[in-house]
Amino acid sequence: MAITLAPGARRPLFDDVHDDYRESFRRFLKAEVVPHHEQWQHDHITSRELYTKAAEHGFLAMAVPEEYGGSGVDDWRFNAVLSEEAAYAGVQSSWMGPNVHNDLGLPYLRAAANEEQKERWYPGVASGESILALAMTEPGTGSDLSAISTKAKRDGDHYIVNGGKTFISNGINADLVVTAVRTGDDPHRGLSMIVIERGMDGFERGNQIHKRGQHANDTAELFFNDCKVPVENLLGEEGTGFAQLMAxxxxxxxxxxxxxxxxxxxxxxxxxxxxxxxxxxxxxxxxxxxxxxxxxxxxxxxxxxxxxxxxxxxxxxxxxxxxxxxxxxxxxxxxxxxxxxxxxxxxxxxxxxxxxxxxxxxxxxxxxxxxxxxxxxxxxxxxxxxxxx
Structure with a gap:
């Protein structure tokens, strides 16, 4: 319990269902995360099993519709509960990966994925077997998203992607990387979002980046060398990437x-x-x-x-x-x-x-x-x- 609340007090933001969810997640953290946190800190990465166990207990990809294996819960207050309790339990860096999955990667799929993409990706995302990452930052861009230079050139029924990303959370564990790429010359209208999948030709990962803190949050460089990505992996329309990022x-x-x-x-x-x-x-x-x-x-x-x-x-x-x-x-x-x-x-x-x-x-x-x-x-x-x- 945070010091800003008297024992037994409730924040008006939350309802009974959020309180029950909070208590359930506390038990999950105590059983499944706290005992492994020190080892994951040492390894600079969490176990992939964390994602599947979190999914089994209702703490992963909650907003995925039920027909695709999710809970269909579109209430961001549940996401807030997860972030808060991970902090209170002292395992914030161990829960960073699932947070990235829930709060950074999934919203892009929910907003822009077409029906075929949902059928293809949602079941694995909901079960924790397909881990999500979001790749925006490049070595030379930082906060300036309009300067993104990773290029995706259309070649028949594929895009050929060349470039690199850095400081990507879930960079090692990720199976689906929602990636900002340049498909045109305009700083804003030339950006698109594309999903690059584990195992695609030309997709390579650098070593884990060993940071000064947040050690359990696996972070890596990603490299795309003539990476062949099917056109079917374009998320939304070409040229809408900047608008998606801002949203x-x-x-x-x-x-x-x-x-x-x-x-x-x-x-x-x-x-x-x-x-x-x-x-x-x-x-x-x-x-x-x-x-x-x-x-x-x-x-x-x-x-x-x-x-x-x-x-x-x-x-x-x-x-x-x-x-x-x-x-x-x-x-x-x-x-x-x-x-x-x-x-x-x-x-x-x-x-x-x-x-x-x-x-x-x-x-x-x-x-x-x-x-x-x-x-x-x-x-x-x-x-x-x-x-x-």
């Missing part, structure tokens, strides 16, 4: 914001327990005025941010959340998470910098949140433009 950035950024504020709450909970027990000069370090002031400040910021986030999630569920609001949520929560975890490490003292204590992992994991899903500088630019500046 799905709101839930991507909100998902990261949901995870970030939950991680901040978890870090504060952990630190409060520590400063009440750890003693210096004969009394708990939490009793010193500096400790109280630091924690009071962070608790206030987290509490206010939680209220804003729940409001923003509700607006997204209602279909009224705007791009600037999602950008505000993303940059504010990720900045706050870094502030919280850094202050918490300081309160732990030297122990906070050791791998023996969970706070060091949380601190390292937090840093990248300010970079991906669009850097926080880009988020502030979006907000600034919305002000007419």
């Amino acid at each position: 799905h950035l709101i839930p991507e950024r909100l998902g990261l914001a949901v995870s970030s504020i939950a991680c901040a709450e978890a870090a504060l909970d952990l630190t409060l327990d520590y400063v009440k027990e750890r003693k210096a000069f004969g009394k708990p370090i939490g009793s010193f005025q500096n400790s109280r002031f630091v924690l009071a400040d962070l608790h206030t910021k987290v509490t206010i941010t939680r209220a804003f986030m729940d409001q923003t999630i509700q607006k997204y569920v209602d279909g009224t959340c705007t791009v600037p609001e999602a950008a505000m949520a993303k940059f504010w929560t990720t900045d706050l998470l870094s502030e919280v975890t850094d202050a918490c490490v300081q309160l732990f003292g030297g122990y906070g910098y050791t791998t023996e204590y969970k706070i060091s992992e949380m601190w390292a994991d937090a840093r990248v949140n300010r970079i991906y899903a669009g850097t926080n500088e880009i988020m502030k630019e979006l907000v600034g433009r919305s002000l007419g500046l």
Whole structure:
């Protein structure tokens, strides 16, 4: 339970069904994720079995319609519950892969896949046997999606794809990679989305990228060398790629914001327990005025941010959340998470910098949140433009 809620309190955002789902997922994490988290951190990748087990219990690809093997649940609040509970359980990087599957890859299929594609891909996506990834970022593009250079040239009934992507979550595990490619010269209207599948000729994966944090989240470079992709794998119409990317950035950024504020709450909970027990000069370090002031400040910021986030999630569920609001949520929560975890490490003292204590992992994991899903500088630019500046 986050420190921002009194025991037994309910957030108005959620109903009984969400609360039951939350409790069920807590049990799943305790049984199927927490015991393996340390090993997956060491391996820099989670087991593929995590996806099939999550599917069996109703925690994967929930929005896939029932006729294709899914639950047919189109309520993003369930996605928020999964992100929050993974953070509270301290296994955020282990659950990052299923989050990518649910929140980044699947929305593209739901919005643009035709009937033949749904019949071909949905059953495996719903069962966890076909893992999804989203490939946008390139070595030279970063947040500038209009500069994507991976090319897909039409050649009869195939596209020939050449180029590469980097920092792709699920890059090793993925079976279906929703890939942004250039099919024309126009910076925006020349982009298309295409699904590249495991085993296709010319599709190669680089080694896992070993990051400073979020180790269990497998991340890799992807290479396309005259990769032959059937025309039937084009997602939507040619030239609609940029519009598709823009349409799905709101839930991507909100998902990261949901995870970030939950991680901040978890870090504060952990630190409060520590400063009440750890003693210096004969009394708990939490009793010193500096400790109280630091924690009071962070608790206030987290509490206010939680209220804003729940409001923003509700607006997204209602279909009224705007791009600037999602950008505000993303940059504010990720900045706050870094502030919280850094202050918490300081309160732990030297122990906070050791791998023996969970706070060091949380601190390292937090840093990248300010970079991906669009850097926080880009988020502030979006907000600034919305002000007419």
